[in-house]
Amino acid sequence: MLNINYPKIEKKEFPNLELNLVEPIHKLNLRGKNRDFFTKAGKILSIMLPTESNTSATIKNISALWLSPDEWLIYGKDIDKNLMLSLDSEISKLNLGSVTDVSDQWVLINMKGKNVFEVLSKGSPFDFNKFKNTKNVVVQTLLNHVDVILHHNDTNNVDLFVRKSFSEHLWLWINDSSSFL
Amino acid sequence: MKNNYSIFSLLKNSLSYHENWQQAWRDPEPKKEYEAVIVGGGGHGLATAFYLAKKHNMKNIAVVEKGWIGGGNTGRNTTIIRSNYLWDASAGLYDHALKLWENLSQEINYNVMFSQRGVMNLAHNLQDVRDLKRRTHANRLNGIDAVWLSTEEVKKFCPIINTSPDIRYPVLGGTLQRRAGTARHDAVAWGYARGADAMGVDIIQNCEVKGIKRINDAVEGLETTKGFIKTKKIGVVAAGHSSVIANMAGIRLPLESKPLQALVSEPVKPIIDTVVMSNAVHAYVSQSDKGELVIGAGTDAYVSYTQRGSHDVVEGTLKAILELYPIFSRMKMLRQWGGIVDICPDASPIISKTSIKGLYFNCGWGTGGFKATPGSGDLFAHTIANDEPHALNAAFNINRFVSGDLVDEHGAAAVAH
Amino acid sequence: MFIITCPFCGERDQSEFSAGGEAHIVRPKQPTELSDDEWADFLFMRKNIKGIQFERWNHAHGCRKWFNVVRDTSNDKIYAVYKMGEKPPSN
């Protein structure tokens, strides 16, 4: 059997802040713009892809994050190989858009607790004032010079996506910053 | 006739409480017509006027400046002077300038405080090493005094550099040009202005060019805020504003004007007695005669004429400084400022005739024009006087952007300062 | 650091963007039929305006979309943003 290895990211607790690695978890990148694409994706995922910028849609254990007018990140516990295959065959193969498995492109770190936004504000120029009071919002921004996707899925609960090769570095930085809360 | 500056003149004038010093330059109103007009009273423009008068006997000329002389990039740069460029054309140009620097104080009887404290360029990755060695070999064969230093030699030459192999981008070696160094930037502008003025050149400040008059394909004169000035030859040395003047003449240049920032620390006793440049991590530092650490930051990527840049650029530079000199962490930034630098796609300047007869441009110096000041002025004066480039600036013509014969100093990583 | 309004994502800090230079320089459809001069014009020559400039920016660390910005380069004030393919605002 092949072993699974992730960068050195272990569960960590700070005052009012808990950090967890949420892996493995399937992630898909969807790109497309025509109506058939939306219909097909909606049908297979049972989610209407959000068209409002910086928002997400979650049904059961699948979330669709808006990344741009023609790009979404889909992730969640309920995604399996079969779902990915059917998206691929119904969308990519039919040339309605593109479906790409990016499960290992991104590493998902969950951050929860009252201090989530305190830590994020140490390294991100994004204004979290509104964001932290709204659920199901998404932002792609920089955190200590690293590209991240942040999904605010519940009060003081953020799913942070970082590209795998950057993840260990960012993890060190999050830990370092959390120690100065 | 101007009085000579010397210790004796200082002593003599001290007896009269320095009440009898002459003006360093006059403050004339423009005449109706000149043999040539230089647009831009920075170091390059004033040097051009000086050499036009001195070497080409063109004395009925003027320098027009929209603000005060030396107030643009001349007074805003980090004063690094070196000639260790890769390509023959660049090496020829900058070493010509360096040779002029070596006698400049005496030539213009104004102490420009040229300090040959050496300039060191550091390598931080293997490609840096290849590039710097390539440059050093080319320099040696071109007669330029650059040598390669091992990491230990770097440390020996400048002990405060952190040469630990454990830092993020360790120092893998460097090059050293000992003849290189710094000079007092303001003095260059003032010295050339005084010298040019003494030969009859009119230096006209607060005189902004508003238009260029041409008849057919030849220039006729300039519209300025001080009226129309007739002339058959216009030499534009307007740095960041070159495109503004070019647009008046109806030509386009391959330039973008971008913010370049620099900063100084509070003054401290001598701590670094050379100039150290590091391209890879972007840190340039030397120490001024007042004791300030003079630090060059980078350019922003967008066009701006505001003389302001992004804070991120300053932060990025200082983090590189602290990576290489952790002892400076508790030093304080006293002042930061920005200039507008005109950058060519190949990071080399233009010293050239144009498609319009009598219109000459000297621009595109990007982040590194100060070091070239005397050479640039000398060669531009030659180009204007003879309506032909000198052999040393022939390669820096505008037409290279059409033919593709660029002098690409990017590739050689010989960027900046 | 400017605040740039990405036409897709809204107001963001300048650090999320990268600058792409003068806008509306369209890549010639038939480059082979251009003279060297015309090609050099496309490749290298820029207006480099002091004043109102139309320029391109990319929301590189956000939605990765390119768009156009109207900015006064003499004071860095941004007057408008608009998407690729949209007409520039006339005043």
Added chain:
Amino acid sequence: MSENFRSTETKFLDKTNRISFKYNGKKYYGYKGDTLASALLSNGVHLIGRSFKYHRPRGIMTCGSEEPNAIVQIGGNGPFTEPNVRATEQEIYEGLEASSQNCWPNVKFDVGGINNFISPVIPAGFYYKTFMWPKKLWYSLYEPAIRMSAGLGKSPTQPDPELYDHNYLHCDVLVVGGGISGIIAASISADNGNNTVLIDDKNSLGGSTIFQDDENFKIDDEISSVWLNNQIKNIKNKKNLIIKHRTSLAAYHSYNYLLARENLGDHKSLNERSNKLRQRLWKIRAKKVILATGSIERPLIFNNNDRPGVMLANSVKKYIDYFGVRCGNKNVIFTNNDSAYETAISLNKKGINVTIVDIRNYSSSILVKNAKNAGIKIYWNHTVVDTKGYRRIKSIQIMEMSNDGTNVIGSKINLVCDNLSISGGWTPMVHLFTQSGGKLKFRDSDQVFLPNIAMSDQISIGSCNGNFELDDIIKNTISDCKNFLSSSTTDFDLIKVSCPKQKENKNIWLLPNDKPLGKTKPFLDFQNDSTAKDIKLAMREGFRSIEHVKRYTTTGMGTDQGKLANMHALGIISETAGVKMGSLGTTTFRPPYTPLTFGTIVGRNVGTFFDITRKTPMHAWHENHKAKFENVGQWKRAWFYPKGNENMDQSVQRESKAARESAGILDASTLGKIDIKGTDASEFLNRVYTNAWSKLGIGKCRYGLMLNEDGMVYDDGVTTRLSENHYLMTTTTGGAANVLSKLEDYLQTEWPELDVWLTSVTDHFATASVCGPNSKNILKKLFPNIEFNDETFPHMSFKNAELDGIHCRIMRISFTGEHSYEINIESKYGKSLWEKCMDAGKEFNITPYGTETMHLLRAEKGFIIVGQDTDGTMTPIDLQMDWIVSKKKYDFIGKRSLYRSDTMREDRKQLVGLLTDNPSEILEEGAQIVQDEKKQPIEMLGHVTSSYFSPNLNKSIALAVVKNGKKLKGQKLLVPMKDKTIKVTVSDFIFFDSKNERLNA
């Protein structure tokens, strides 16, 4: 026991908390809450340092950030040392060490003081006029001497033990300054529902009103300090309001982006600095900004106005009223306005002897009346013409002024004193306003510059907006804030204020003297020793612009950046030139407002966090196997794997041989990978690469070369056609991000009609590249279900496969010239895949190799590395890669540029091979190549781009770019080194297996 100058009780200090500190090696005491300056003054210490140029003794002059003189070295000689700290801002802590600067051997006796005696010969700009002859001495004597005299304090010489932090902050309203106007503004703003932040640089709020106990200043019938104290209590409970103490605004950039430094540790003893965070930089974005930065008192400019004991009058008031410290026993107040009378009254109330010298004829102010009633002697219409006392002022001489104020008359009066409090009126602190791009206007009545046109959403209130009297300050603050914040009512709408009014303005920038100017020393810039006569000298020499004068005389260039000097410099210039001050403009105020520690600007971005470190999925394996790493962009790549005591050369020779003789394995995960889908994918590739793609079979791979529009090679890599409309592109490691962004740019802006979707999958896949004659055998073991033969799985083709049920993509491609496979797998399995390959390859002595060996192997084969063998000036034709440039395609990126006159030249620099005549001699990469060493100037034909000793050919090989190289094959050239010249022969650049037999073996 020296005299104790702490004369009165004060509620602002904690008298139970006595603190000891050292100054110039001697132990002193102060109280918690003291600044170093107030503590020294309480011990009677005035002499603090020496000026920069003349080394004149200087003392404490002010109580704030405008202090030019009292700057000291803090923290001893150890790692906590800090130069140029203002004693007026540094709070004392137990164990603080401070010492004087710019003096040797000590501040009382300083050898540099000799400069004061030669000062007649060294006026402003003297160094431009001398040290030129003889030229030799410039290098050996003058220049080193000038450099030696640089600087004030000493740079630290050890790394900083403390840490710095950053924090972004977004708010509706930022109020800068916690004086009375700032407190009112913050209160109004928070009450109006705005999320508000108030920052103040001191350890407590209240500005100068908080110690204003005079009965004449009343708000709502309470003494102003009492009223303000209640307000401060109120605002602390407001829920929309965050108050930050010891936080000073450093920079105000455009778009309301502001930087503020919060001091977390500098006021604490070393033991108390437990978490090591010294300072935090707040990066603030405020929708609206209210500046309430106050004003600073102006000095007066007269002969010898720089002696220790000469202080600003309002500072003297703060020292007595706030710190309870008297600055002398015999005080003279020298003023041109009423505000200094407050100081006189305060001192008088505490029983301290005061005399007033006023340049005005009279004033009807109530303050003046009170001073008179208190029996204070006032010399009207008098000016100070000289002062005496070397290390401390001892006496002054005053004279009556002529009616027009341009001259002095009568005889001198000598006044003995140990303190001279001077007041020249007030200067609004408009620095931050102008930093933000704001334009100023000039108010003639009291000669101040005021905010006029702002570039962002902001207002200035209080005395920084030119309101100097309490009722103006309060009433205008309230109405301005209501307007600015669109608030209809406030708690302050019915406020009642009573205060004395300022009467009789009289301002003289340079006071008259009985001696000619040349014989006097009226200082403007106390730190840099520039005097009024320097300004006049500069103007006489033709320096007219304020910037010229400033630079020539160094006025305003000290660590206080001219906070005290600039207005007088402007005033004297305008008077001398006969130009109105308003039309002269100011010099530019540049950030930071007060000096900002480098460490604070950098924050945690030091050491580990200096730059991002990217790691591959196999990184831990490489580490465990002692790999040395090479930095490639932000990546850490395994460079070589030394065994035992091997050096790099030995490792590389071993690794290279193993790869060619049996099997090698390389971690290629860093290569950029872009997933390309869409019906126009082939057309897209046609446009971005130089070669044609439409006919590439499904399951086949092809090498592509990407150019810039200028025709120069930009990137390269192998792209695989996975299905009809699906490709996987690989890019160079360093080029990955730029290539993707460039491709998106073309798709979004130039070719929006193309149906193509790009997705980066660089991090999704880990890539192990197995090469060598036994690579096939290893793969066979790993993938028993795949047929590995040249018919079913030829070179440049691809197969899907499974390894333990996990999907892999196998490309049979080669960068070494060996039979070779690249296995791509989801990156979480990357390390495991690598280990499987190692296991399966064990019997074949599979050898991990790093980037150095990879570079050697590909050089043997003549494959280029973009960025090493190219430098942005090489076309594909120059690289002798004509074969990859499609002649049939109508267009591709960069094509047109290949047909310019210079790019078409046949004698451009071209890629060639070089063989040294001595096969064991290895050329240096970067070495230059010539034909004739003797000819001057030497013509350099090109340079060595890659060079190695090839263990497989057992000789030295090199790649080079050489002018006209294609035609020089077989010719002898020279590589001149510093100490020798190496003879070389131009060869083909493929040194190894030019028939590609090994690829198909």
